Amino acid sequence: xxxxxxxxxxxxxxxxxxxxxxxxxxxxxxxxxxxxxxxxxxxxxxxxxxxxxxxxxxxxxxxxxxxxxxxxxxxxxxxxxxxxxxxxxxxxxxxxxxxxxxxxxxxxxxxxxxxxxxxxxxxxxxxxxxxxxxxxxxxxxxxxxxxxxxxxxxxxxxxxxxxxxxxxxxxxxxxxxxxxxxxxxxxxxxxxxxxxxxxxxxxxxxxxxxxxxxxxxxxxxxxxxxxxxxxxxxxxxxxxxxxxxxxxxxxxxxxxxxxxxxxxxxxxxxxxxxxxxxxxxxxxxxxxxxxxxxxxxxxxxxxxxxxxxxxxxxxxxxxxxxxxxxxxxxxxxxxxxxxxxxxxxxxxxxxxxxxxxxxxxxxxxxxxxxxxxxxxxxxxxxxxxxxxxxxxxxxxxxxxxxxxxxxxxxxxxxxxxxxxxxxxxxxxxxxxxxxxxxx
Amino acid sequence: xxxxxxxxxxxxxxxxxxxxxxxxxxxxxxxxxxxxxxxxxxxxxxxxxxxxxxxxxxxxxxxxxxxxxxxxxxxxxxxxxxxxxxxxxxxxxxxxxxxxxxxxxxxxxxxxxxxxxxxxxxxxxxxxxxxxxxxxxxxxxxxxxxxxxxxxxxxxxxxxxxxxxxxxxxxxxxxxxxxxxxxxxxxxxxxxxxxxxxxxxxxxxxxxxxxxxxxxxxxxxxxxxxxxxxxxxxxxxxxxxxxxx
Numbered sequence: 001x002x003x004x005x006x007x008x009x010x011x012x013x014x015x016x017x018x019x020x021x022x023x024x025x026x027x028x029x030x031x032x033x034x035x036x037x038x039x040x041x042x043x044x045x046x047x048x049x050x051x052x053x054x055x056x057x058x059x060x061x062x063x064x065x066x067x068x069x070x071x072x073x074x075x076x077x078x079x080x081x082x083x084x085x086x087x088x089x090x091x092x093x094x095x096x097x098x099x100x101x102x103x104x105x106x107x108x109x110x111x112x113x114x115x116x117x118x119x120x121x122x123x124x125x126x127x128x129x130x131x132x133x134x135x136x137x138x139x140x141x142x143x144x145x146x147x148x149x150x151x152x153x154x155x156x157x158x159x160x161x162x163x164x165x166x167x168x169x170x171x172x173x174x175x176x177x178x179x180x181x182x183x184x185x186x187x188x189x190x191x192x193x194x195x196x197x198x199x200x201x202x203x204x205x206x207x208x209x210x211x212x213x214x215x216x217x218x219x220x221x222x223x224x225x226x227x228x229x230x231x232x233x234x235x236x237x238x239x240x241x242x243x244x245x246x247x248x249x250x251x252x253x254x255x256x257x258x259x260x261x262x263x264x265x266x267x268x269x270x271x272x273x274x275x276x277x278x279x280x281x282x283x284x285x286x287x288x289x290x291x292x293x294x295x296x297x298x299x300x301x302x303x304x305x306x307x308x309x310x311x312x313x314x315x316x317x318x319x320x321x322x323x324x325x326x327x328x329x330x331x332x333x334x335x336x337x338x339x340x341x342x343x344x345x346x347x348x349x350x351x352x353x354x355x356x357x358x359x360x361x362x363x364x365x366x367x368x369x370x371x372x373x374x375x376x377x378x379x380x381x382x383x384x385x386x387x388x389x390x391x392x393x394x395x396x397x398x399x400x401x402x403x404x405x406x407x408x409x410x411x412x413x414x415x416x417x418x419x420x421x422x423x424x425x426x427x428x429x430x431x432x433x434x435x436x437x438x439x
Numbered sequence: 440x441x442x443x444x445x446x447x448x449x450x451x452x453x454x455x456x457x458x459x460x461x462x463x464x465x466x467x468x469x470x471x472x473x474x475x476x477x478x479x480x481x482x483x484x485x486x487x488x489x490x491x492x493x494x495x496x497x498x499x500x501x502x503x504x505x506x507x508x509x510x511x512x513x514x515x516x517x518x519x520x521x522x523x524x525x526x527x528x529x530x531x532x533x534x535x536x537x538x539x540x541x542x543x544x545x546x547x548x549x550x551x552x553x554x555x556x557x558x559x560x561x562x563x564x565x566x567x568x569x570x571x572x573x574x575x576x577x578x579x580x581x582x583x584x585x586x587x588x589x590x591x592x593x594x595x596x597x598x599x600x601x602x603x604x605x606x607x608x609x610x611x612x613x614x615x616x617x618x619x620x621x622x623x624x625x626x627x628x629x630x631x632x633x634x635x636x637x638x639x640x641x642x643x644x645x646x647x648x649x650x651x652x653x654x655x656x657x658x659x660x661x662x663x664x665x666x667x668x669x670x671x672x673x674x675x676x677x678x679x680x681x682x683x684x
Contacts, residue, residue, distance in 0.1 A: 001629040002630055020629075022626060022629045024448070061449070061625070064482035065482045065486070067481060068481075068485040075485075089486060092487075
């Protein structure tokens, strides 16, 4: 069934009219479609149609688990299965998804396409490291089963390939066994970026889950408040009895006024957040630990009608001052990031175009405005000079020349893509912007 | 609960079945496509249903499939106490006005054969001393409205039948649950303009399942439709004739 819809990414700008084909049957939905779209959590234009009116297959209704083997720790499911549903199934059985991003409102297909990472990247790698096989529909319409042995090149180009090497129909995934469905969390308040990075790296030596938050409003990152979060699956004896209760999330339902997330309110929030962060160590529900922002279903509307973007980059481990330079660039442009998250990466992502590399990743939420392009350009100058790269799942404003400068792997990936889709049938607004695809 | 579900592969049927699977009900699935049924059976096992979840083909447009399908379900489940029918067809008023074949098929599937199936179910449930029959109808059958004249006519007829079934056989142990469904975002309604008060399949499924457990004869889902229906019923014809609602 086709329907005309106005589509946006999670950042809510731009708005593109598309023709959405939604079906429980992904083979039917993707036939002749120019792109696939899941729950629409890519911030920028990664899941937007290449041009107004292009057909986009929506995978949301194709969410069946096709095979679950708890003993072998293996699952196969349709690509539209959401992480929220998957987690609910797995936690009750003493299993967990091996890698989860910062929101539960993503599909398996989306997690493959972005090769997402989580708080355990330093230890468990990326989502793609746990993907055992895929069923895909490539550009010429053929449907293929691919894995590390069969069509290895296409498989690796699809992990982190932003859905541009083919429509992802089914995903086979290895699972993690967990001692309890709770997370043991500890928090460490820190002052200044150096201390934060030092604590983050120290924590990652012994803890499977680590992440750090920095008060992005501080004038000087060297003295900013920060919190390092560390966690692990709680042992059975540490965990409260039973499963964590399903969380009720609130919905705002309308656009906040543009002034809401200004310095005053965000500053106040950050002070409260930093002050209350020294919580006692203890068990928390996985959703509170992994997906804190999901407690507000549509928090993206807090930014108002203007929308926002997230700038997420990774800088290599051998450039210890690169993170500081990125943050200084934001400050120099008179901007403030309302949410700044840092995380250390341990190993490169498995995909040909995966985002992760050993180093430090920074994610900065920025309201969109007339100065956003100049800021992203300046940030990309810094990141390219430091040998880092940006995360396509978040990106909206990067220029093709910047992306090329950051991505020595780009030509190899484009070659694989061309091999399987010589006529360029699969494309998104992102690939038109960055790779010069025909709209 | 041992339940037979017609329409379990998609939309509201899928959502109800998953909730029943998670709480350990025994399930048997009826539907048109055997491969689709097998995939849904696996999905329900993953959601907690006791394996194996059986299935067989049954099509509202082929009434000769009803009796064998129900016999097979009874044999595999060792008798069933609940039957849930969520399968139905939908087409817009424009299409039904211009395509007589589509109209005929829709009326057959949603009215004639749904009632034929319910009669087969009724006989079987009464023979074992009672049980629950839950049929998903629509608020389109509440009062005639311009956008759903033909679709609503079949749904109104179905509601009439279900109410009568409840009057006649409740004392004998047959609990009839008729669901008056408002707009729900499923594959069936994809492409339609989403009206206010649209529901999500999972929330609607939770509400229907509660009604089944309590044996309530009528349930509105999403719940706000109960009050919209009160208003609709009280509107004079002269007003309704002017509305495009």
